[in-house]
Amino acid sequence: MTDPRIVTSVTGLRDALGGIAPGLVPTMGALHEGHAELIARSASETPLTVVSVFVNPSQFNDPADFEKYPRTLETDAAKAGAAGASLIFAPASHEIYPAGFATTVIVSGLTERWEGAVRPGHFAGVATVVSVLLNAVRPARSYFGEKDYQQLQMIRRMHADLRLPGEIVGCPTVRSCDGLALSSRNARLSPQARGDAAVVPAALSAMQQAAGSGVRDVARLEAIGRDRIAACPAAEIDYLAVVDPATLEPVAQLDMPARVITAVLLDGVRLLDNMELRPGQA
Ligand code: PAF
Numbered sequence: 561m562t563d564p565r566i567v568t569s570v571t572g573l574r575d576a577l578g579g580i581a582p583g584l585v586p587t588m589g590a591l592h593e594g595h596a597e598l599i600a601r602s603a604s605e606t607p608l609t610v611v612s613v614f615v616n617p618s619q620f621n622d623p624a625d626f627e628k629y630p631r632t633l634e635t636d637a638a639k640a641g642a643a644g645a646s647l648i649f650a651p652a653s654h655e656i657y658p659a660g661f662a663t664t665v666i667v668s669g670l671t672e673r674w675e676g677a678v679r680p681g682h683f684a685g686v687a688t689v690v691s692v693l694l695n696a697v698r699p700a701r702s703y704f705g706e707k708d709y710q711q712l713q714m715i716r717r718m719h720a721d722l723r724l725p726g727e728i729v730g731c732p733t734v735r736s737c738d739g740l741a742l743s744s745r746n747a748r749l750s751p752q753a754r755g756d757a758a759v760v761p762a763a764l765s766a767m768q769q770a771a772g773s774g775v776r777d778v779a780r781l782e783a784i785g786r787d788r789i790a791a792c793p794a795a796e797i798d799y800l801a802v803v804d805p806a807t808l809e810p811v812a813q814l815d816m817p818a819r820v821i822t823a824v825l826l827d828g829v830r831l832l833d834n835m836e837l838r839p840g841q842a
Contacts, residue, residue: 564611564641566633566648570696573610573649577697581726582608584699585645586690589613590630594734594742596643598703601731603644606700611640612649612693614656618664619685630744649697656692665691665722667714670808674799674821675710675832686711687718694719699726707733707741709821709834710808733833735761741833753827756792760824763788763800764835767820774842776814778802781837789824798823798830802837814839 567573583606585598595611602609613636620626637648664684671683694702704712712730719728734742739761740754749757763785770784781802789795800822801810811818814837821834 562641563637564645564648566637566650568650568652569655570651573647573697576647577608577610580608581698581700582606582610582647584693584697584702584726585609585611585640586693586702586704587611587613587636588615588629589632589636590744591632591636591639592742592744594705594707596639597734598705598731599640599643599645601729602701602703605729608647609645610647610649610697610699611636611645612651612697613637614649614651614689614693616656616685616689617653618657618688619682621679621682651696655696656689664688665718667718667721670710670714670717673808674801675823678798678823683711683714687714690715691718691722691724694724694726701727701729703729703731705733706730706834707743708832709819713806713808739765741831743832745829745831748827748829750827753794753829756794757826757831759789759792759795760822760826760831760833761835764820764822764833767802768835768837771814771837772840774840776839778810778812778814778818781814781820785820785822792826794826796825798825800824805836 567576583602585602587595615629617626665687666684667687676683716728738758740757766788767781767785785800802818802820803810805819817838819834820837824831
């Protein structure tokens with residue numbers, strides 16, 4: 561298989577597409593198996609898959625994190641090609657943010673709690689770059705992982721509100737064999753913390769099981785998850801909440817399918833995860 565072609569400008573991309581509305585997988589690079597699944601799904605559902613690789617400065621709270629973010633374009637291109645991508649769109653910064661760029665996209669409500677509360681400006685940076693990318697690429701379908709659930713729901717809202725092109729496709733979280741959600745952050749865990757990290761999906765699965773066997777009181781469900789995580793003294797919960805899947809507002813009773821979302825700090829690494837909770841019969 562030949563590596564996909566890398567284009568760095570919007571005009572180069574449009575020429576390469578020749579009028580085809582592609583599948584788009586937006587990324588910041590450092591591709592892992594989770595991205596590969598998004599690319600493979602796009603390749604199976606669209607005539608041509610574009611993977612964008614752009615480390616977006618406006619979504620980093622700390623400029624040092626932006627500088628340190630891994631930039632591995634050649635290996636990313638090879639991985640994307642192996643998963644089925646035909647084109648890599650790796651724009652220079654001025655292609656996304658030309659001189660004089662002065663627009664910020666803010667999705668209110670959905671972005672204020674949870675990750676938004678600890679990362680001011682982060683979601684505005686994501687919303688802005690994703691809207692620029694969707695207008696530049698004009699995809700038929702764009703693929704995002706459910707792992708970053710708040711991001712996905714914000715993008716869905718923005719896409720509907722601004723009538724951006726194509727369709728947004730949310731794809732299930734890809735997990736390693738102990739259940740940990742794949743993330744580029746996992747590489748920063750020490751071997752000990754990597755072992756401990758399995759407590760996060762285990763806690764959410766325990767809540768799923770309890771919900772399925774009829775527990776509807778959300779305080780009880782949350783206590784089950786929190787107790788499970790507390791068994792690992794190194795893990796610190798930032799939030800663990802059962803929320804409405806569309807608005808991300810907390811719910812008190814599991815009368816309809818909901819989502820448990822969590823952020824847990826382990827070894828200085830912020831681990832995000834979420835799962836669907838479906839009410840079952842007692
Ligand atoms: O999820 C990511 O990797 C980024 O937030 C995204 C959607 C590519 C925007 O920079």
